[in-house]
Amino acid sequence: MSLSSKMILSLTCVGLISSGFLAGVGIWTKDKIAFNVQQEIEQAIKTVVPGTAVSEKLYEERAFAVYAGKTEDGSLVGYAVYASGSGFQDTITMMFGTDIEVKKLTRLTILKQTETPGLGANIEKEDLFLKFWEDRDIRTILTLHKPAASSPNELTPTEINTITGATISSESVLKIVNLSLEKLREKIKHGGLLGGREKDGN
């Protein structure tokens, strides 16, 4: 057969074999990977909404998702909100939990961030930043307590602490939380939280 048809044949069969092999590996690892991702989300929800045994995704959007934390017998314990926005250098993704009436913010953890290490990256640290986020009153907009306080009790319930030298990062975390709270309240008001998957097209 002519050279060109030999070329097409060889390339396509190479493509075929490798895609077959890939598909096999894909299937073999697919559920393992899905499990990992799920595991990570599950873990974050448990830390953020204490006392949840099982979680259920209520609403999902590109950079925003709401999960319901439930005990074994299915009673709602609180909402876990997954949110991401732009920080000092790149995007920050985080998860925070609220109580049922969305009045109190229970806890906050940072999933992924690429802030300047040593400075902005301290928002991941428990003692420097996350500790000050426990049970904040979120009826009103949260504000930043300017010169960094050393212990949580210096802050009023609607205030959170800044990291010395990394004001921009702390501020962006705060902004993302306030924005997502608004979205959450608006979703609850419209009853959009019935577990429907509203696909945001583009």
Added chain:
Amino acid sequence: MATKTLSAEYVKGLWDENPVFRQLLGLCPTLAVTNAVINGIAMGLATTFVLLLSSLVVSLIKKVIPNQVRIASYIVIIACFVTVADLFLQAFFYPISKALGPYVPLIVVNCVILGRQEAFSSKNSVGRSMIDALGMSTGFVLALLLLSSVREILGAGTFLGIQVLGSWFKPWIIMLLPAGAFIAFGLLLGLALLIESKTQKRRA
């Protein structure tokens, strides 16, 4: 081509033709992931995995593939192995794969692998190209190890997570940033050339 002994084939990958320091190939991942030694080693091993397997397959099928389609089929094979490596990392070492981010699939465009296939594996027997691939990848891993240890020790004062320098040392955060990567690699490259020229003078 003067046929070198098998051991010479392996050793040349380590220093004389070290892909990173001498041929300046595959710099994208080298600079990107070496901010921690664990990441460096992971990337090195992933590249070794892909390089070995693709060398094996390429040297096996080199007679079957017509000359013109040669490069395209190599790309498909390498891409397939890279995806396998990526999936494997995501499945079993999820935190490392998250840390390496987009750079694992980027091995497919890494000149080291494509270069070795084109220049070497497509011309030599299976055994020899395997040794060469092994040599090249060990050279690559060593280079990554060297750069990532320099950057981690200076940048965070730790090596593989263990605190190495005492508490007196204030870590140079710049070494974890892209700027530090460039400067450290540039200086290391200069050092390598200096040593090379010194040994050259003594040998000549």
Added chain:
Amino acid sequence: MELLALFISAILINNFVLYYFLGICPFLGVSKKLDSAISMGLAVTFVMTITAVISWMINNWILIPYNIGYLQTVAFILVIASLVQLVEMFIRKMSPPLYQALGIYLPLITTNCAIMGLALLAARKYYTFFEAVVFGTGSGIGFTLAIVLMAGIREQLDLADVPEPLKGAGIALIVAGIMALAFTGFSGMIKL
């Protein structure tokens, strides 16, 4: 407004070469002469924009609906190779002397981490169509800015007596490091 922020951040803050480390091979190789750097930069920007569009199409219309996300790498590299193949054939027909000169650039682009990196990053960040295009073009312009600046600096360094072992790639890397330092001045610019 958010697209503009993404555009500026792709050029200045998360510059493709100086922050994501993509496209270092041509960045060190081609930046010896200024006009070849400019033409290389423009070529890369064009190929990036088209790749951004096509990779978005493949990703959002084929890979995600049939959730075979793991085929991303293979699909993208094949698309990029055939895209460059197309451009090369077009130029060969159009003007043979130009094709002679271009013989070296196009393969350099295909084996270029920047193009592949762009496709992967856009896919990973689940960008919408317009965000992907803006990100592609912005990164292309960022790449061109970096490579043109580097070409200007290296031409001036040609006249300086750089220490022997650092000549060539060594000094280029150190200059790139200091450029990265200068670019960190813009971080934190976009305010959402």
Added chain:
Amino acid sequence: MQDSGLVISARNKLAEVEVQCFTACQKCSVKNLCIGQSQSKGLLSAKNPIHAQPGNTVSLEIPETQYNKSLILLFGTFLLAALLGMAAGHFSAALFSLPTPATSILGLFLGLFVSGFWLFRFFRNKNNDRLFPVITSIINEGGHHG
């Protein structure tokens, strides 16, 4: 930029000269990966004002600035056409409420097609002789072409 090569054949105005593949990155061992041009040596057709004969080694003057200018023009127009096409597609989609990404992609390909056509004609009839390398001098006669 000066380069040199061996004349293979010399027709009336043009001569075919064999030149080493003058790649930018000599180091990168993948340099002969040029898809579709897999030899490491290129065949250049160059203008032959001094009527060099096959077998001579000649020095060529390669109009590199000319190449770069036309490359910038080529890719610049392509880029511009792509962006304009997309913008046009987007606005027309907004006007006739068509699904936005599809139309702008259509606009993109339309823009590319039009600019490709225009560039084709532009480069075709501008009888781009300025782009051809010029044989400047004969380095050594060399025997008959072997």
Added chain:
Amino acid sequence: MTDKALLLESSPHFRDQDSVPKIMYAVILSLFPAVLASIYFFRWRALLLYACCIVGGLVTEALFLWIRKKPMNSLWDGSVIITGLLLAMTLPPELSLDSAVIGAVVAVGLGKHVFGGLGHNIFNPALVGRAFLQTAFPVAMTTWTAPAALSVDAVTFATPLGNLKFDAALLEGTLTPVKDLFWGNVGGSLGETSAIALLIGAAFLFYKKAIDWKIPAGIILSLTVFTGIFWLIRPDTYATPLFHLMAGGMILGAFFMATDMVTSPITPRGTWIYALGIGLLVGLIRLFGGLAEGVMFSILFMNMFVPLLNRFSRPRILGEGRGK
């Protein structure tokens, strides 16, 4: 007839008395008022920092000259002392001495000698040192203390620019008055605080014609225009141009850092573009950027453009082009 050996050299046999060491020492002299002011404000710390930076620089210079077997004269021509002084003046007073030495080593080594010694570097050495320190020790480099004269014992003390950006001083009216900025008893790095001392030094430099007037003029012009526009639109959120001129490292940057001859363009048109660019970037970073102090980064950024400016703004030769 004299049998003495006669001198042989190419045509011009006269030479102006000015020389590179003279220029360098003129610049050092012009820095003196600011050095004295900083010692007055920050007492011991200032002296120690100056000493560390200068000694660190000299040792690195000597080391590099020895390695590259070059004559030692450029050790005494004052260029290293200027780099040391300028670097020290941009450091916060409470910076630990070892990081100051590291900064000096990087400034002279990485900033100058890697490029091939005096005259070949692309970036201003002092700024390379400071940028390295700012990125290497971000926390240490952004903790300011009150000048001793102000006798405020607060551990950390925001610089005027710091509280403008992060503490929204403009809204709460706690913006430091321009008068303090002028005299200098405000927080900030060593040499930047007192504008009057710097201006005296700058006047001396103009008199000695050691700097090109176009650079400071261009910077001040473009900064005032840029910040002025935004100040006119929304006076409550953006500070007055005068404040921006007097605050932070503006004067030190415009008169001493940007005018460093080695890293500024050599053609008149190029110098104008360079200067206007710096002013614009400072305005951009200060109003919209994430950092309080933009002068250092904008000068480094424009240093990158200098080779391009030199190449594309070649003056037209007498008789070239269409002029009849």
Added chain:
Amino acid sequence: MSFLIPVLTMTVLSLLFSTGLVIAYKKLKVEEDPKIEAVNEALPQANCAACGFSGCRAFAEAVVKGTAESNGCPVGGNDVAAEVAEILGVSAGTVLQRVARLHCRGTKEAAASRGLYLGVTTCAASHIIGGNKQCSYGCMGYGDCVLSCQFDAMEMGEDGLPVVIEENCTACGKCVEACPRGLYELHPIEQNIFVYCRSLDGPKTSRKFCKNACIACGICARACPEQIIMENNLAVIRDYKNIDPEKIPAIEKCPTNAIGRFKIEEIEMDERNEAETNAG
């Protein structure tokens, strides 16, 4: 089902790609002879064009095509010639070993200097304003030739003149171009008789300028009239091959020994052991 879709997409993509390649293949076809690569591998890659070709690769092609002999690479010398010949299966010819020789003995003490030279210290620059020696034809000693030699076969002697290290010298001719006063010539290594001067000054001035200069006295020309002639105040050797050895002592009577054998010390040495052998 989820197995079929990836395979399907992959085949479509690779099909598309391979057709593109086929069309590309149809356009470009140039064959290349693998021997050229082998010969090029053996060459020293100095690309100095001493073999008359633009570079080693061009020379390799010419050798394979037969338009150049296998020993045409002076830089490589005999071992490269042997290797190339062995690749081509041709008999290796011996290479005419040539070496660069400086035609000036104006050392620091011998040649009077013009004065304190303050201009740019390269040969080319000082030549423009007349040089630092009273003799305006002699070697200025600023080492342009040493810099131009890429086989480091040359160093600067203490007496201010460059010394050629014969083993490394590959007669590539770079130093001949580099010297602004043309004092270098490539001579076959066996040649032993040289005129170490290029000065065209008359008898009066050349003696004043330099003790080792050729003062055009004509003794050597009279001693061997056919081979050595006097051309505007300078002795010139027309062809060194058939200078018969007996006449050499007569030629060496030159008052300033501007003409003579290359290494005077060695000559005495081998004369002595010559005497011993025929004595013993």
Added chain:
Amino acid sequence: MKIKTFPRGTHPPEQKSLTAGSPLESMPPPEKVFIPLHQHFGSPAKAIVQKGDEVLLGQKIGEATALFSADVHASVSGKVLAVDGYNHPLGKPVLAVSIANNGEDRPDPGISGTENPLSLEPEAIRTKVKEAGIVGLGGAGFPTAVKLSPPKDKPIDTVIINGCECEPLLNADYRLLIEFADHVLQGAELVRIATGADRIIIGIEDNKKDAFALFKDKTLDSQIEIVLLKTKYPQGAEKNLISALLDRKVPKGGLPFDVGVVVQNVGTAKAIWDAVKTGRPLYERALTVSGSGVNNPKNLIVRIGTLFKDVLEFCGGQENDANILVMGGPMMGLSQWTSDVPVIKGTSGILSWQTDPPFFVHTCIQCARCVGHCPMNLVPTRLMKYAKNDHIKEAEDWGILDCVECGCCQYICPAGIPLVHWIRLGKNNVMIEKRKKSA
């Protein structure tokens, strides 16, 4: 009256006061003269006398071999000693005719003057000038006959007489202006007739106020314009003088012809008048012997071929700590390694002074002062670097061939870099490349 000038340039210390006052004194001819056949500009002349001939004062001893060459005349009467190589101020020995002076100074009878030179035909003036072997005395040595016959397609409308002696220390032209004002004016008139121009401008620097006043009242009736120029170096350079007086730009690589101007030096104008009026060839010229190294500096009229040694002897010899001897002005003159060199037609001055060998040469710190002072608006530091690193093409693009080597950049450079020397090396390499390419 606004004082005209050109942009940039420098102000080196004038030190003209040393010999400004002393009038021109003609030096008695020496015992031996060495007249080089080599022309400063153009191919050398061919000797038409041999050893042992008897020659008279002003007799032609060298024939011009090409258009760009000039005849050479004996400056003393006596016996020809030899025709062989002799030192030359340009550094390399050249063919020279050495004549022993027999002291009679008998003029060559063949020399014949004309009654009213101003009525001569332009062609006649040009032949007279060519026979007298007159070349530009400003230092360039361009054959004047060629300058007086501009090509047909380039009409000449202005003749400029360059009276601004911008080189420090030199006063020869200034003394000529004062003592031979009429000769200069009539010489200028001759040049106007020869070139067919319609106006004459005489530019004088404002440090020669008395000469300016003298010329002002001498030209009250005639329409010769006398223009005062600001004292600045290099005011006397052709391109800068034209752009200052007529605001015309001589095109890049072009000649004053292209903008319709002919520039003549004051000395050349007087020599033209002498040649046409009395037929006397150019065998002597005015020059200044000055500088702190000369015991009593003078302005002299010296015979061509006299050795510098004899001229310095006549001026009381050199101080023993003087360590530099320069032919021409300090800014564009050539440093000599021996005083055993003859005076040539281009020697406008012999200077000697004590200067300390310069300090350590620094690398260029890109202070751009040279860019600010270069009269041709070039970038000397960049040209130096291109020449040093052998970037021939870039050097040519940046206009290295337009450099007039006036020396302002090297004068002002704080790092003491020999910029002009590097640029001359660069020009040399560029010309070699051009010849190689065109060969």
